[in-house]
Amino acid sequence: MRRRLLALAPAALVAVAIVPWALGWARLPDPVATHWAFDGTPDGSTPRVVAVLLAVVPAVFGWVALARLAIRDDAAPGTVAPVAGVTALLATLFAGTAPLTVLANLDAVAAGAAAGVGPLAVVGLIAPALLAGLAAARCARVLERPASDVDARDLPSAGLLVGQTAAWAGEGNARWPLLLAAAGAVAVVATLLAGESGVVWGGLLLASTVTVGLSRVEVVVGAGGLRAALGPFGWPVVRLTREQISHAEAIEVVPAQWGGWGYRGSLRLFGRAAIVLRGGPGLKVSTVDERILVVTVEDPQGAAGVLNDLVGASAPTGG
Amino acid sequence: MKIILDAPSSVPLYVQIAAGVRGALARGELESGERLPAARSLAEVLDVNLHTVLRAYAELRDEGLIDLRRGRGATVVAPAGTGHAEVLARARALVDAARRLGMGRERLFALVEEVL
Numbered sequence: 001m002r003r004r005l006l007a008l009a010p011a012a013l014v015a016v017a018i019v020p021w022a023l024g025w026a027r028l029p030d031p032v033a034t035h036w037a038f039d040g041t042p043d044g045s046t047p048r049v050v051a052v053l054l055a056v057v058p059a060v061f062g063w064v065a066l067a068r069l070a071i072r073d074d075a076a077p078g079t080v081a082p083v084a085g086v087t088a089l090l091a092t093l094f095a096g097t098a099p100l101t102v103l104a105n106l107d108a109v110a111a112g113a114a115a116g117v118g119p120l121a122v123v124g125l126i127a128p129a130l131l132a133g134l135a136a137a138r139c140a141r142v143l144e145r146p147a148s149d150v151d152a153r154d155l156p157s158a159g160l161l162v163g164q165t166a167a168w169a170g171e172g173n174a175r176w177p178l179l180l181a182a183a184g185a186v187a188v189v190a191t192l193l194a195g196e197s198g199v200v201w202g203g204l205l206l207a208s209t210v211t212v213g214l215s216r217v218e219v220v221v222g223a224g225g226l227r228a229a230l231g232p233f234g235w236p237v238v239r240l241t242r243e244q245i246s247h248a249e250a251i252e253v254v255p256a257q258w259g260g261w262g263y264r265g266s267l268r269l270f271g272r273a274a275i276v277l278r279g280g281p282g283l284k285v286s287t288v289d290e291r292i293l294v295v296t297v298e299d300p301q302g303a304a305g306v307l308n309d310l311v312g313a314s315a316p317t318g319g
Numbered sequence: 320m321k322i323i324l325d326a327p328s329s330v331p332l333y334v335q336i337a338a339g340v341r342g343a344l345a346r347g348e349l350e351s352g353e354r355l356p357a358a359r360s361l362a363e364v365l366d367v368n369l370h371t372v373l374r375a376y377a378e379l380r381d382e383g384l385i386d387l388r389r390g391r392g393a394t395v396v397a398p399a400g401t402g403h404a405e406v407l408a409r410a411r412a413l414v415d416a417a418r419r420l421g422m423g424r425e426r427l428f429a430l431v432e433e434v435l
Contacts, residue, residue: 158321166323167339167365169356220356222364234357302321 002139006084007070010063010091013132017055017095020102032105033114034097038197040116042104055098062091066136075144081270082259084140089133096125137270155247157314158305167222168306172296174277176261177214184208214262217275219283219297221248221307226285228275228295230263238273238293246288247313250300253282258294267291320348320355324365332367336375344384344395345402355385355393 025048032051035044046054065087069080100121108114160166185208191201213231220227225241255261258274265273274294276282283300285293285307297303308314322339324332343349355361358376362369376393379385384397417427 158323160323163325163327164323165326165365166321167361168322169320169361171354218354218356218360220360220364222361222366224364224366227360227364229357229360306321 002142003070006136006139006143007067010059010066010088013059013091013095014056014063017059017098018052020099021052021055024102024106027107028102028105029108029110029113031111032101033108033111034101036104036117038119038199040118042111042114042116045111051097051101055095055101058091058094062087062095066091069140069143072143073145080143081137081140081272082265085133085137085270088136089129092132093125093129096128100125134269141271152247152314155308155314156250156301156304158302158309160306160309165223165310166306167220168299168303169218169220170297170299170303171219172217172275172277172282172298174215174261177211177277181208181211181215184211214277217277217295217297219295219303221303223310226293226307228293230275238267238275238295240285240287240293242311244287244289245307245311246286246290247311248283248285248304248307250304251282251284251294253279253294253296255279267293333371333374333378336361336365336367336372337378340375340379341384341402344397345400345406347399347403349395350399351395351397353395354391355395357392 028048030048031045032048033042033044034046034051034054035042037043066084069084069087072080100117103115104117105111105114158166158168184204188201188204188208191204213233213236216231218229218234223242225239225243225245228238230236230238253274253276255276255278258264258276261276261278263273263275267273271291273292275296276294277296280296281298281300282294282296283303285295287293305314320340320343322336322343324335324339328335340349340355349355355376358372359369362372365372376385376387380387380393384395384401386394386396388394414427417430422430
């Protein structure tokens with residue numbers, strides 16, 4: 001069912017891209033306004049045909065790409081959902097320009113006379129794209145094969161005896177986010193002084209603040225489960241209870257395999273999340289419902305050993 | 320840092336937690352300047368009461384091993400390996416005393432087992 005949805009639903013995108021243009025064609029100027037300034041007035045235009053292609057081509061590409069994904073059967077876990085999500089998001093974003101552009105330019109004498117497109121319209125463009133991306137990612141998860149079974153003998157163990165409990169605390173650190181945030185702060189000041197709109201320096205400020213949060217992650221594991229806190233303020237926090245955890249391993253994290261640096265993915269949406277501060281040793285925790293969390297920390301063997309013993313995943317030691 | 324607790328033991332939990340941190344320090348798993356996990360985080364994953372952990376941290380602070388500061392949390396101030404030297408010295412003293420009595424290896428081990 002999800003597979004069929006993934007293959008057929010994107011046809012709607014092509015319709016969204018074509019129908020407004022077809023209906024409004026006679027009442028549109030040429031060139032049409034296709035770019036608006038922050039205050040809503042049109043300040044850029046392209047020939048009509050180009051604007052149509054800008055909406056239709058990505059929609060068709062998106063449909064074909066998603067349909068091709070939908071016929072796969074044996075994809076590696078975590079590879080298909082993000083690809084489907086991003087494809088659907090981009091295709092919807094571009095297709096969505098069709099109704100917006102056509103409506104704004106309807107009955108306008110020339111591109112310069114087109115109606116204004118305010119920030120609310122931008123929300124109307126981005127929101128459906130995000131929703132489509134999330135929906136596609138969720139559908140695509142069924143295409144991934146389940147994670148392979150791990151031999152209990154290969155799992156790290158802390159050698160806990162019956163009746164003992166343990167805790168492990170560790171952290172992962174990185175310096176690059178601080179450098180990036182510092183550069184961002186400089187950019188904020190520069191754009192402020194240059195008199196740029198609040199959206200620009202406000203966005204830069206937000207981005208810089210979020211980046212600082214990627215400089216440190218503190219992980220604590222024990223009988224209560226796992227708790228990973230990001231950044232100097234210890235927020236946001238990722239939690240897994242002991243009941244949710246199936247087993248844990250120490251792995252070598254290659255950022256490219258997990259989508260890059262930072263907080264990648266989402267446990268709730270994609271079933272896979274990775275907190276990648278740097279390449280190197282990391283803790284990989286698998287849940288009972290086959291979701292995966294990866295965190296780059298020092299001594300992941302110690303953490304995995306404690307977790308496996310506490311959830312009963314490693315071969316038990318006598319008391 | 321890894322600490323192990325004996326749930327059914329008669330030793331109070333906060334004593335075990337403090338001992339666990341001291342052990343981690345002695346083994347070099349903790350370095351001076353390193354931050355211990357927030358008491359709330361440790362209590363959450365250990366599944367114990369927050370005040371149990373706070374009591375353990377307070378004891379370690381009173382011994383001068385860690386520093387508790389608002390906003391910064393618990394920071395290790397003692398150098399890595401603290402405590403190890405003391406245990407080593409006492410072990411040497413024990414072996415010396417046993418030798419002076421002509422006590423053999425096996426008897427010494429049995430004696431230590433008795434005390435453990």
